[in-house]
Amino acid sequence: MDPSLVDAMMPSLTAAVAAYGANVLVRAEDVAAVETVRLGQRLLARLRRNEDVRPRIDVAVQDLASALDDEDFRGALRAQIKKALKEDADLASELETLLAGSRVTAQAMGARSVAVTRNDGIISTGDNATIQR
Template identity: 50%
Template sequence: MPAVGAAVGAYGVAVVQQAETEAAQATVRLGQRLLDRVLRRTPDRAPIEAAVEDLAAAEGDPDALAALRFQIRRALLADESLAAEWAAMLPERPAVRADGARGVAVAGDVTGIVSTGDGATNVMRR
């Protein structure tokens, strides 16, 4: 709490916006470091650079993002040590936990029904 109190004392109510801005900047810096690492370590960086340019021009288009993700994944699969470096650069995921009665914790994707409850009837249609 002393750190929170100091932040509020320094920024007043703008502390919330300042915190959000700093979190966004930290994410951007991480993205820059990750991209720099893969570009420096990949022998044929042209496909990744082209995908970056396409995404920048497309302003967040999910297909352009998927194309960049595909190119980066190819580079990581081709170089295990690069993949390990990337993993070390990423923040640790918080532990997954479920709170409360009948709580459910999912780490990853759910492709089926998750149900908690007495006498529930679950029907999955395809």
């Protein structure tokens, strides 16, 4: 299982949860929603097709919806996605296809957040930060 797949999914999933809260699990696609949110909805819909995986994903999404800035809840959703990918060999391929067909945008959320789609350098947002090489 490629961990970069989970990394690639998290901005869209988080955006969908941020936009709709726990209702993202049942909300129909909203024409006015941004592409990132719609992609997050599609990713969640695919993850939830498996009846064994659905309850775990739902709980993780509901927890994240209640505290979007909590890294532990983001981590819990990531962990459930990793478990789902290990349990379903075809799931990773389907999710990669969804991601490849999208124009994903980065979305920053929370204090001092930085939005990037790819970074090969240093990003610093802290007070009095010093960067040494």
